[in-house]
Amino acid sequence: xxxxxVNIFIFCLFFLTEANLNAQNYLTKQFDYAKKLFNNEQYxxxxxxxKRLLFFDEEGTYKFEANRFIGLSYKEGAKFSDAxxxxxxxxxxxxxxxxxxxxxxxxxxxxxxxxxxxxxIELLDLLETDKRFSQRIKEIYYWKGWAYLFSDKWDDxxxxxxxTDSNKTLSTFCKEVDKNKYSSSVAELLSIFIPGSxxxxxxxxxxxxxxxxxxxxxxxxxxxxxxxxxxFDGLAVGNFLWLRFYNGNLQNxxxxxxxxxxxxxNQALNYLQFGYNGTKP
Amino acid sequence: xxxxxxxxxxxxxISFPQENNSSAINLFSPINTKKFADYxxxxxxxxxxxxxxxxxLLGTSSDSIKFRIAIAYSKMGDYKQSIDxxxxxxxxxxxxxxxxxxxxxxxxxxxxxxxLRNYFNLKISNxxxxxxxxxxxxxxxxxxxxxxxxxxxxxxxxxxxxxxxNKIKKFYNWKKDPPEKKxxxxxxxxxxxxxxxxxxxxxxxxxxxxxxxxxGFTYLSYDNFHAGHYFRGWLFGGLAVGFYAGNVxxxxxxxxxxxxxxxxDFVNDLKDFLESHNYFIPVINFCK
Amino acid sequence: xxxxxxxxxxxxxxxxxxSDWIKWGKADYSYQIKNxxxxxxxxxxxxxxxxxxxxxxADGYWLLISDVDGDNCSFNPTCSNFFLQSVExxxxxxxxxMFFDRFTRDMDIFGKVGHYPRVSDxxxxxxxxxxxxxxxxxxxxxxxxVLKDE
Numbered sequence: 001x002x003x004x005x006v007n008i009f010i011f012c013l014f015f016l017t018e019a020n021l022n023a024q025n026y027l028t029k030q031f032d033y034a035k036k037l038f039n040n041e042q043y044x045x046x047x048x049x050x051k052r053l054l055f056f057d058e059e060g061t062y063k064f065e066a067n068r069f070i071g072l073s074y075k076e077g078a079k080f081s082d083a084x085x086x087x088x089x090x091x092x093x094x095x096x097x098x099x100x101x102x103x104x105x106x107x108x109x110x111x112x113x114x115x116x117x118x119x120x121i122e123l124l125d126l127l128e129t130d131k132r133f134s135q136r137i138k139e140i141y142y143w144k145g146w147a148y149l150f151s152d153k154w155d156d157x158x159x160x161x162x163x164t165d166s167n168k169t170l171s172t173f174c175k176e177v178d179k180n181k182y183s184s185s186v187a188e189l190l191s192i193f194i195p196g197s198x199x200x201x202x203x204x205x206x207x208x209x210x211x212x213x214x215x216x217x218x219x220x221x222x223x224x225x226x227x228x229x230x231x232f233d234g235l236a237v238g239n240f241l242w243l244r245f246y247n248g249n250l251q252n253x254x255x256x257x258x259x260x261x262x263x264x265x266n267q268a269l270n271y272l273q274f275g276y277n278g279t280k281p
Numbered sequence: 282x283x284x285x286x287x288x289x290x291x292x293x294x295i296s297f298p299q300e301n302n303s304s305a306i307n308l309f310s311p312i313n314t315k316k317f318a319d320y321x322x323x324x325x326x327x328x329x330x331x332x333x334x335x336x337x338l339l340g341t342s343s344d345s346i347k348f349r350i351a352i353a354y355s356k357m358g359d360y361k362q363s364i365d366x367x368x369x370x371x372x373x374x375x376x377x378x379x380x381x382x383x384x385x386x387x388x389x390x391x392x393x394x395x396x397l398r399n400y401f402n403l404k405i406s407n408x409x410x411x412x413x414x415x416x417x418x419x420x421x422x423x424x425x426x427x428x429x430x431x432x433x434x435x436x437x438x439x440x441x442x443x444x445x446x447n448k449i450k451k452f453y454n455w456k457k458d459p460p461e462k463k464x465x466x467x468x469x470x471x472x473x474x475x476x477x478x479x480x481x482x483x484x485x486x487x488x489x490x491x492x493x494x495x496x497g498f499t500y501l502s503y504d505n506f507h508a509g510h511y512f513r514g515w516l517f518g519g520l521a522v523g524f525y526a527g528n529v530x531x532x533x534x535x536x537x538x539x540x541x542x543x544x545x546d547f548v549n550d551l552k553d554f555l556e557s558h559n560y561f562i563p564v565i566n567f568c569k
Numbered sequence: 570x571x572x573x574x575x576x577x578x579x580x581x582x583x584x585x586x587x588s589d590w591i592k593w594g595k596a597d598y599s600y601q602i603k604n605x606x607x608x609x610x611x612x613x614x615x616x617x618x619x620x621x622x623x624x625x626x627a628d629g630y631w632l633l634i635s636d637v638d639g640d641n642c643s644f645n646p647t648c649s650n651f652f653l654q655s656v657e658x659x660x661x662x663x664x665x666x667m668f669f670d671r672f673t674r675d676m677d678i679f680g681k682v683g684h685y686p687r688v689s690d691x692x693x694x695x696x697x698x699x700x701x702x703x704x705x706x707x708x709x710x711x712x713x714x715v716l717k718d719e
Contacts, residue, residue, distance in 0.1 A: 026306045041595050048329050055317050056308055078596030079588050113598070150600075210637045248639030259606045269600040328590050357590045464702075486680030491673050527669025534670070534700040541709035 027057055035069065043073035063093035064103070071106055080114035097132050108143055109281040117151040138164045145170060146281055149272070152265060154178035170278070177268045184257035191253035195246060198253025202260050211249040218242035311340050323568035327353035344374040349567060355383065360391035378412050381405060382562040385419045389560060394423040414440055418561035425456045425551060445558070452551055459547070461540045464533040471532035475525055478532025482539040491528040498524055605690060609636070620657065627653055644685075645692035648675055655697040667700045686714035 034049035050066040050073070057063065071086035084107055091103035104127060111120035124144045127133055133140065145160035158174035182202050191198030196212035199205075218241040225234035272280070307313065318333030331353050334346050351366030364387045370380035381404060388397040401420045405413060417440035424431050431437065434453065441449050462482050471478030475495035479488030498521035506514035555561070611628050614620050627649055635649060642648050651671050656664030674680075674695075685693035694716055698706045710716075 026308065030308055043595060044589070044592050047589070048332070051321070051326075051329070052308055052317055055320055056313070076595050077593050078598040079593075082588055207637060210633065214637055244638045244641065248637050248641075251639040252637070255606070259604075262602060262604055262606070266601040266604070269602070273600040325587070326589055328592065484680060484684070486677045487674050490677040490680075494673050494676065523665065523669045524673060527666045528673060530663075530666040530702075531670025531673065531700070534667075534702060537702070537704050537707060538699055538709065541704070541707040542711075545709045545711070 027053065027061060030056070031062055031065065034066070038069055038073060041076070043076050046070075047073045060093065064090050064095060064099055067093060068103060068106065071110070075106075075110055075113070078113075080110045083110045084114075101127075101133055101136060105139075105143065108147070112143070112147050112150050112281040115150060117147045120147040121151070142279075143281075145174070149174060150281075154181070154268075170276075173268070173271075177264065180264050181261045182257040184254050184261070187253040187257040188250055191249050195249040199249070199256055202253070202256040204252070204256045207252055207256070211245065211252065214245040215242065215249060218245055309336075311337055315346070319567070322349060322353060325356070327357050344370050344376050348376045348380060351380070351383065352565075352567075355387055355390075358390075360387040363387045379563065379565065382412055382415055382419075385416055386560045386562055389419055389423060389555075392426070394427050397423050412563075415562050422551070422555065422561075425452055426548065431457060441561075448554065452547075452554070455547055459540075460543065462536040464536040467536040468529050468533040471529045475528050478529070479535055482532065482535040484535055487531075487535070491524070491531070494524040495521060495528060607690075619661070623653060623656060642675060643681060643693055644671070644675060644695045645688045645690075646696065648672055651695070651697055655700070658697055658701060663702075667697060670700065671695070683712050686710040686712055686716065688716045 030049065030053045034046050034053055037043075037046035037049055047070050050070045053062055054066045057066070067086045067090035071083045071090060074080070074083035074086060087103050087106040087110060091100060091107065094100040094103055104123065108120045108123050108127075111117065111123070121144065124140055124147060127140050128137065128144075141160045141163045145157045145164070148154075148160060149157035154174045154177045158171045158178065161171035161174060162168065187198035187201050189198075190201055191211075194212070195215035196208035196210070199208035199211060218237060222234050222238040222242050225231075225237060308317075314333050314337045318330050318337060321327075321330035321333060331350050334350050334353075337343075338346055347366060347369045351363045351370070354360075354363035354366055364384050367380040367384045367387070370376050374380075385397055385400060385405075388394075388400060398420060401416055405416045421432060421437050421440050424437075431453070437453055438446060438449065467478035467481050469478070470481050471491070474492070476488035476490070476492035479485075479491055498517050502514050502516075502518035502521050505511075505517060609628075609631050611631070613624050613628070630649060635647075644651065646654060648668070648671055652664060652668040655667040655671075658664075659667070681693050685695055688694050694710065694714075698708065
């Protein structure tokens, strides 16, 4: 081969590779552009550009990344069902175990935020038994902790957090929340025996005393009527007044305990969202 | 060697045009923008599709794209915008008759029945318009949604094909003579027999309870007066009057609620019927 | 398998597209659980004598009796609130008639299901606006309807 022929050969090879690189470059450029929008928190537009990337990416090079970023964008907009849909598409296009695990975790975290925690726990149970992810068991436990915490099962959450090395603080925190919560069954039980005492247990003193007074009054009138052989009066007052206030007493004991617990839980959740520095759903 | 050399030169000639074809590489070229917009449109991702179509229209003019933008707005329930966009379709365009029908549909769906009739009278009825029958269907149906006087039966029915005529006749007859209950009748019935007015308005159990409370408290009042317990007599008597008068009032109110219910059901049935017939205008499938 | 899942998911895409029919941004999402516990409005309007007197009685009834005897009214608004709203919208006579009618309907334990729409907490939705004897004020809702908040 003459020198001129060799030069032409190299020249052509250069253009061939350049052409292929350019074909890849426009997809990479599009991906970078969409990601830039995502990083700038322009999530709606980011989704448009990731969709454009997916539409023109005939070979499916970016199927995992683009679907995942669409999911993450929807998640930032609190559109968790849409997010889960695209995370599922990302999962189906995962190229290795790491990507598979990431997308499964994205689905689980969105389920936690959507408060479909029972589904999140089911998925975490499946991951726990999957041998491919045995090295990442602590991560699985960590998210189980969050799933239980969002299910208002603070004791279970504490147990799972205690099995992850770095998060003893979360475990202690969850135990503390569980300890601070009122037991609605205790409140009800107290009010069964002494009307109003369940309300007093949850700090609702006026309601507790009023409840006790009404029950004492109507109880006295009812029993007195029966003692005086006024059975009709006894039945009427007992049924329409004493029983009514007694039931109200039980309802209030339960409701007050639940309402107080909600305040405690919301305070804890608020801290976890804004005060806690670790990874969050 | 010569063969290899020729092959390489040949490959180069293939790869160059591909590389220089900007539409294959520039995702924002007009052709690619339109392709992507069409895809979004067919995915029902209308807002994004509109953005892309508008970008495409910056470099060119297309009645078909304007029409699609209007359809997208209509599908999203933004009827005001869809009407504005359909208006953009020029008179001379082939899509103009369809755009007019779609304007009527949007006016219909947004409940602007008077505007719909004005539009029909102004733009369609006196003009040479091939789809006049479809437009007349919507025009006629608008009368079933308002309290304006209905067109004559002949005028109403001649806008429709025979297939749906029976169903349409039912709607027309219902509107002409709705099976309403009269408040006055309900009130009088309850004044004669407590609760009867409620039963007349299809509230059997409410009627029964009204009867029990009115009669029950009247009896208790009578019984206490009879036994010399005047305070209790007056108390139960007052309650009996309250329950009796409340029931007469409630029966009249119940008739109004009954009427509101049957009108609500009628409008819903009618809307379902119209939806299933695409408001009697041609369906264009852009996503075959 | 993947193809099967894609086929299953296809109809869902169209539903999801609807969430993008309005341009949205980053959401202000809160971890906290919404507090749905209802609290009474005990405030008094001293400017209106009739309203002040009526509301004082209602406040007293709520504080001493209604709040202590449990959730006995299956309606929303409750019978006492219905009475207050009815008097406010009409007058004491018409409001009382509306209240007696409501009280009778409250006692009816068989006819409520399949008649009234519900509020998210399960109570039957029955506002005074339905009983003002004004056809235009009736905003009819079917019994299958569930109101988010009232």
